[in-house]
Amino acid sequence: MLREIYKGKTIHVFSEEVELPNGKTTTLDLVRHPGASAVVPLKTNGHVILVHQYRHATGGYLYEIPAGKLSKNENPEDCAIRETEEEVGYHVGKLQKLSAIFTAPGFCDEVIHLYLGTELTNTAQKLDEDEIIEIIEIPFEDAMTKIINQNIRDAKSIIGLQLAYREAKHQRLI
Structure with a gap:
């Protein structure tokens, strides 16, 4: 019941x-939970775009990849493109699915779809009124170092960055 x-x-x-x-x-x-999408935006210069976002539940700011909740009847790819544009002001021209992960399978059904986003076009950031976000653009290697140094502590971001790094190396994008 x-x-x-x-x-x-x-x-x-x-x-x-x-x-x-x-x-x-x-x-x-x-x-x-309706699910979410998250993107590792990779520029042609080998830099990734992260957000430094205020998260009340964690008591401060976290470094994260752009992400957001699926709207009703929205497919994960459209959500990924929309959230990247809203949070960091870039339109993703090419999305590559990396994985779909459960965030807390012991008690939650949320699935986050992870993507590598390339062919970026600069647009304009369109934040929701409750989003406090600073955009951080850093070399991919520096993002990986932030994971090792425990400066990136968000699980979806760690998994997304690691999978995207491997794929970007394989495709010789970095």
């Missing part, structure tokens, strides 16, 4: 009695 606990603008929380694969029953709390 599924019971609604909370419905907000981003998440929907339920409590559900379930039968597990071993035949036992238990009650689980579940967070339903």
Whole structure:
């Protein structure tokens, strides 16, 4: 039996009695999320574009790749292009799917679609009123160093950057 606990603008929380694969029953709390897309924007000079974004839940600012929630009936590719343009002011001409990851599979169904974005065209940043973002453009190698030095701590960004780095090296983009 599924019971609604909370419905907000981003998440929907339920409590559900379930039968597990071993035949036992238990009650689980579940967070339903519409999903998201995230992009590693790579410029022709080998630099990646990150955001330094205020995140209240973490108590400060995080370095991240541009990302955002899927709108209703929006496909992940369109979301990736839209969010990159809104957050960093670049239109992505070419998207390459890197992966689709679960963020917290123990209690949440959110899937983030990760992409490498190239063929960038400068447009204009269009932030939502609740977004506090500084754009950071750095050599890809420096972004990888930020991961090693624990300056990038956001999981989607770490995974996205590592997958994109490998792919960009393979394609000789960096």
